[in-house]
Amino acid sequence: MANYDVIIIGGGHNGLVNAAYLARAGRRVLVLERRHVLGGAAVTEEIFPGFKFSVASYVVSLLRPEIIRELDLPRHGLEILPLDGTFTPMPNGDYLWRVNDHAKTRREIARHSRVDAEAYEEYGKAMVEMGRFVKPILTMTPPDPTSLDPRGLMDLLFLGRRFRDLPDQDKYNQVQLMTMSAVDFLDQWFETDVLKATMSASGIIGTFLGVRSPGTAYVLLHHYMGEIDGAFRSWGLSRGGTGAISNAIGNAAREARAEIRLEAAVSRILVKGGAATGVVLENGDTFTAGVVSSSLDPRQTFTNMIGEEHLPAEFVEDVRRYKYRGSSGKVNLALDGLPDFRCLPGAGTHLRGAISISPSVDYMERAYDEAKYGRYSRRPYIDMVIPSLTDPSVAPPGKHVMSCFVQYAPYHLKESSARSDHGGTWDEHREAFGDTVINTIAEYAPNIRDIILHRQVLTPLDIERTFGLSEGNIFQGELTLEQLFFLRPAPGWARYRTPIRNLYMCGSATHPGGGIMGAPGRNAAMRILKETSAR
Numbered sequence: 001m002a003n004y005d006v007i008i009i010g011g012g013h014n015g016l017v018n019a020a021y022l023a024r025a026g027r028r029v030l031v032l033e034r035r036h037v038l039g040g041a042a043v044t045e046e047i048f049p050g051f052k053f054s055v056a057s058y059v060v061s062l063l064r065p066e067i068i069r070e071l072d073l074p075r076h077g078l079e080i081l082p083l084d085g086t087f088t089p090m091p092n093g094d095y096l097w098r099v100n101d102h103a104k105t106r107r108e109i110a111r112h113s114r115v116d117a118e119a120y121e122e123y124g125k126a127m128v129e130m131g132r133f134v135k136p137i138l139t140m141t142p143p144d145p146t147s148l149d150p151r152g153l154m155d156l157l158f159l160g161r162r163f164r165d166l167p168d169q170d171k172y173n174q175v176q177l178m179t180m181s182a183v184d185f186l187d188q189w190f191e192t193d194v195l196k197a198t199m200s201a202s203g204i205i206g207t208f209l210g211v212r213s214p215g216t217a218y219v220l221l222h223h224y225m226g227e228i229d230g231a232f233r234s235w236g237l238s239r240g241g242t243g244a245i246s247n248a249i250g251n252a253a254r255e256a257r258a259e260i261r262l263e264a265a266v267s268r269i270l271v272k273g274g275a276a277t278g279v280v281l282e283n284g285d286t287f288t289a290g291v292v293s294s295s296l297d298p299r300q301t302f303t304n305m306i307g308e309e310h311l312p313a314e315f316v317e318d319v320r321r322y323k324y325r326g327s328s329g330k331v332n333l334a335l336d337g338l339p340d341f342r343c344l345p346g347a348g349t350h351l352r353g354a355i356s357i358s359p360s361v362d363y364m365e366r367a368y369d370e371a372k373y374g375r376y377s378r379r380p381y382i383d384m385v386i387p388s389l390t391d392p393s394v395a396p397p398g399k400h401v402m403s404c405f406v407q408y409a410p411y412h413l414k415e416s417s418a419r420s421d422h423g424g425t426w427d428e429h430r431e432a433f434g435d436t437v438i439n440t441i442a443e444y445a446p447n448i449r450d451i452i453l454h455r456q457v458l459t460p461l462d463i464e465r466t467f468g469l470s471e472g473n474i475f476q477g478e479l480t481l482e483q484l485f486f487l488r489p490a491p492g493w494a495r496y497r498t499p500i501r502n503l504y505m506c507g508s509a510t511h512p513g514g515g516i517m518g519a520p521g522r523n524a525a526m527r528i529l530k531e532t533s534a535r
């Protein structure tokens with residue numbers, strides 16, 4: 001008899017959500033996590049004594065409200081603190097500061113353009129409608145359009161009907177979102193360059209595309225779908241860092257009797273007669289189970305843990321073609337004080353929200369131009385937060401932690417480059433990349449260099465090595481149209497099942513994709529419960 005009903009590979013937040021739902025349904029569940037700490041890319045670590053960092057992901061919005069409710073996450077320690085607005089400093093000494101207070105933001109945008117202040121309201125309403133249309137899709141197992149399965153056909157019909165019932169303008173918007181670039185889409189509403197630049201940033205996060213590349217408008221919508229307490233498009237910080245989210249989910253899973261083992265790296269998935277039967281750890285330990293559920297990306301799961309010889313040739317091709325192309329880096333700073341922005345000096349509330357270095361559309365596109373040719377951006381897009389201002393538990397008194405998400409940092413650096421400073425490997429360029437980020441921030445907040453006590457620089461190679469995310473892609477594969485919904489991670493295999501019987505996938509590489517959302521883990525659990533029985 002198998003040791004467990006289900007073995008889950010990976011203790012990131014999706015693996016843990018998967019575990020919690022399966023254990024609550026009475027399955028005997030084992031979670032195997034390679035690292036010494038739970039959470040995957042949603043993790044908190046004390047990198048420097050007294051300074052706790054959300055090492056990778058740093059803000060939360062997409063976490064599904066039904067998961068928070070059903071797993072009773074607040075009782076298990078989850079607390080989301082609001083993050084108020086986005087502050088965008090400009091090189092000319094001005095700034096754009098959007099906050100959650102609608103009237104204030106309107107006045108602020110009107111300072112730049114009255115037309116845009118009007119349009120902002122319309123845009124917000126349109127995006128909420130678009131989000132409403134897409135929302136039920138998040139919790140759905142994608143139908144396979146090539147299958148004649150009546151349940152799949154019903155799902156397709158449901159989607160078709162929803163689209164038909166949209167007001168005409170929303171129909172056009174939906175098609176535009178699926179096909180246009182973030183900037184072209186925003187151009188239809190706004191005229192202020194800095195407003196379009198800072199809003200378009202949501203369209204390129206985790207994606208190796210520029211703000212003018214077709215397809216990026218969809219990523220805008222992906223980032224609009226978050227909900228905190230029912231308020232659309234609000235981002236927050238998790239008290240204790242994003243690792244506290246994973247720990248809360250882990251606690252819910254443990255309470256339901258799931259077993260979670262740390263420092264348990266899986267090296268192989270056991271396959272017998274075309275079915276998964278268990279796993280082997282790097283230390284040789286073997287565990288058997290009726291079902292194996294992998295929260296890792298397709299390359300890690302199929303190429304590294306199964307081997308192409310066990311898989312249909314067409315699927316092997318799909319796994320090879322699946323795009324990662326990591327484009328992001330992260331710089332985590334321990335600070336002795338607060339950055340002082342030339343355009344708005346002092347420790348005001350503008351430091352409590354996101355701070356975005358995205359001063360113009362051309363700036364954003366130029367940052368991408370360099371990445372296209374295998375270089376990290378000389379002047380990158382940077383999204384910063386200072387969580388210690390909202391949650392003092394993460395830094396010693398009077399000190400701060402600052403998280404800087406950076407794009408573009410292409411995983412594949414050009415080997416030889418006309419600019420000698422950019423040829424070579426990420427191991428050679430890590431510190432220079434960190435310097436580029438600090439120098440860019442210093443152009444707006446010159447005191448930054450004087451207040452840095454420690455810094456941690458994560459290149460896409462570090463993201464791959466530390467978190468097991470192939471090519472450092474933060475979403476376990478790009479969120480581009482050809483890899484979404486019934487195509488994620490491969491055509492015909494978007495229903496959490498795989499060509500190996502009893503092997504399921506439950507991580508961000510499945511529908512509806514990346515971000516601290518939990519939906520892939522929950523959807524996959526529902527599938528597993530439907531299709532398998534406890535042994």
Ligand SMILES: Cc1cc2nc3c(=O)[nH]c(=O)nc-3n(C[C@H](O)[C@H](O)[C@H](O)COP(=O)(O)OP(=O)(O)OC[C@H]3O[C@@H](n4cnc5c(N)ncnc54)[C@H](O)[C@@H]3O)c2cc1C
Pocket residue numbers: 009010011012013014015032033034035038039040041042055056057058059060061062264265266267295296300328329330405463466467468469473474475476506507508509513514515516517
């Ligand atoms: C730098 C960065 C910034 C981000 N910022 C945000 C943000 O601000 N907000 C947001 O919503 N999202 C953000 N994201 C994306 C988000 O964090 C991820 O999409 C999400 O956390 C992925 O969760 P997951 O459970 O699907 O996979 P993962 O978190 O990748 O979990 C997979 C787990 O498997 C483990 N593992 C790997 N190999 C093995 C093995 N051989 N054996 C056992 N275990 C193994 C890993 O250690 C990991 O714990 C960011 C990601 C990164 C990297």
